[in-house]
Amino acid sequence: MSAPTDEELLVSLRGGHHDSLGVLVSRWEGPLFRFVSRMVDRPDDARDVCQETFLRVLHKSDAFRDGARFSTWMYQIALNLCRDQARRKKRWSHLMVAPSPADDAAPRERAAPDTVDTNPAASYERAERRDAVHRALSRLPHDQREVLLLKEYEGLKFREIADVLGIPESTVKSRMYAALDTMRTSLTGLGIQ
Amino acid sequence: MRCDIWNDRIIGRIYGEIDAADDAELTRHLAGCADCRATLDAFRGIRSMLGEHEPPVPETPKVVVLREPARLRPALLAASILGAVLLAGAGAGAGYGWARRAVSAAPPTTAAAAGPTPAEMEALVRREVDRRWAALEARRAEPPASTAGSQERGLTRDELRAELAKFERTVNGARASDLDYVLDQIAASEARTGSRIGQTNQALRYVALASNPQVSEQ
Numbered sequence: 001m002s003a004p005t006d007e008e009l010l011v012s013l014r015g016g017h018h019d020s021l022g023v024l025v026s027r028w029e030g031p032l033f034r035f036v037s038r039m040v041d042r043p044d045d046a047r048d049v050c051q052e053t054f055l056r057v058l059h060k061s062d063a064f065r066d067g068a069r070f071s072t073w074m075y076q077i078a079l080n081l082c083r084d085q086a087r088r089k090k091r092w093s094h095l096m097v098a099p100s101p102a103d104d105a106a107p108r109e110r111a112a113p114d115t116v117d118t119n120p121a122a123s124y125e126r127a128e129r130r131d132a133v134h135r136a137l138s139r140l141p142h143d144q145r146e147v148l149l150l151k152e153y154e155g156l157k158f159r160e161i162a163d164v165l166g167i168p169e170s171t172v173k174s175r176m177y178a179a180l181d182t183m184r185t186s187l188t189g190l191g192i193q
Numbered sequence: 194m195r196c197d198i199w200n201d202r203i204i205g206r207i208y209g210e211i212d213a214a215d216d217a218e219l220t221r222h223l224a225g226c227a228d229c230r231a232t233l234d235a236f237r238g239i240r241s242m243l244g245e246h247e248p249p250v251p252e253t254p255k256v257v258v259l260r261e262p263a264r265l266r267p268a269l270l271a272a273s274i275l276g277a278v279l280l281a282g283a284g285a286g287a288g289y290g291w292a293r294r295a296v297s298a299a300p301p302t303t304a305a306a307a308g309p310t311p312a313e314m315e316a317l318v319r320r321e322v323d324r325r326w327a328a329l330e331a332r333r334a335e336p337p338a339s340t341a342g343s344q345e346r347g348l349t350r351d352e353l354r355a356e357l358a359k360f361e362r363t364v365n366g367a368r369a370s371d372l373d374y375v376l377d378q379i380a381a382s383e384a385r386t387g388s389r390i391g392q393t394n395q396a397l398r399y400v401a402l403a404s405n406p407q408v409s410e411q
Binding site: 029030033034037038043046129130133134137148151152153157158170173174176177180181183184187192 | 200201203204205208210232235236239240242243244245246247248250251253
């Protein structure tokens with residue numbers, strides 16, 4: 001007997017079988033947390049957004065359209081929460097001093113190289129490129145970052161991203177082009193060709 | 194820029210989401226457009242770097258969603274009441290050593306092996322209090338004998354009343370500290386998620402009402 005699909009689990013959840021949520025959480029908490037933690041700056045915020053996403057899945061399961069994909073719906077919820085979070089952060093930014101993700105993450109990464117390299121120059125260059133890529137990613141406008149993360153790291157099709165964002169597929173591709181173009185400009189500015 | 198119309202197809206080719214006809218047209222265009230060829234190469238290079246230097250992800254929390262809040266609150270409430278009852282039982286046992294003797298005099302039950310249930314514990318406390326009041330009433334009904342040796346005679350009515358008041362304060366103190374803990378947990382959880390404040394207030398009122406009969410709903 002094959003495992004129930006996400007959509008079957010949601011129907012079951014809607015029918016009052018709350019254990020189904022546990023299965024959905026175990027399937028999706030990793031990918032969701034990975035995506036959200038790259039959308040928001042702080043791990044605590046990412047955890048809160050993930051928790052709230054699953055709570056909304058639980059409470060709003062009636063709003064799930066038959067025939068839709070669970071993952072699309074889940075990413076929609078999470079993205080809206082990320083945007084709310086970003087708005088809140090912007091609203092309070094004049095009162096709060098938070099370290100940028102690049103400032104926060106880069107020193108630790110530099111301290112621990114990915115691989116043991118016998119060539120210090122090559123190792124340094126690799127670390128430089130990594131930092132530059134992460135910095136360029138963090139500087140992307142929000143709408144471009146959403147598309148790039150969903151495509152590059154979550155592996156969604158352009159059609160699925162369009163469903164998540166509620167925009168035409170052609171707009172998704174335009175944003176993807178813009179995102180890569182912005183990355184190219186940023187990386188060139190950071191001395192990475 | 195003249196080449197803007199090819200942007201979607203360049204993206205489609207990079208990610209392998211382009212139909213055959215569009216792909217063939219793009220190939221013809223690229224043959225004569227150095228800018229678009231450079232863009233395609235640059236974007237492929239960036240994709241390669243993105244794959245090679247994937248941003249780090251903090252460790253995924255072990256439990257993302259705790260429990261359905263509607264189920265959580267009664268559970269917390271039950272835990273709160275259970276804690277208060279157990280503390281009350283412990284207070285009764287420590288304060289009045291003979292409570293144990295009274296229990297041991299009762300016929301043993303099979304449930305005793307598994308420990309008293311909250312209802313049993315509450316019944317025990319109630320029984321002890323009732324027994325004290327009965328003893329007090331019985332003593333009042335007795336004709337006054339000598340007033341000497343009051344230490345051997347036991348507690349006077351006022352002393353017993355003071356003892357009971359002290360016992361009640363102990364129980365209420367335990368209840369209050371238990372309630373504080375539960376309220377702190379709920380408030381911290383709600384503050385962290387940043388939502389459901391209205392529901393929290395409602396839940397807090399229920400907890401307060403259930404745990405302290407002296408609080409009335411405004």
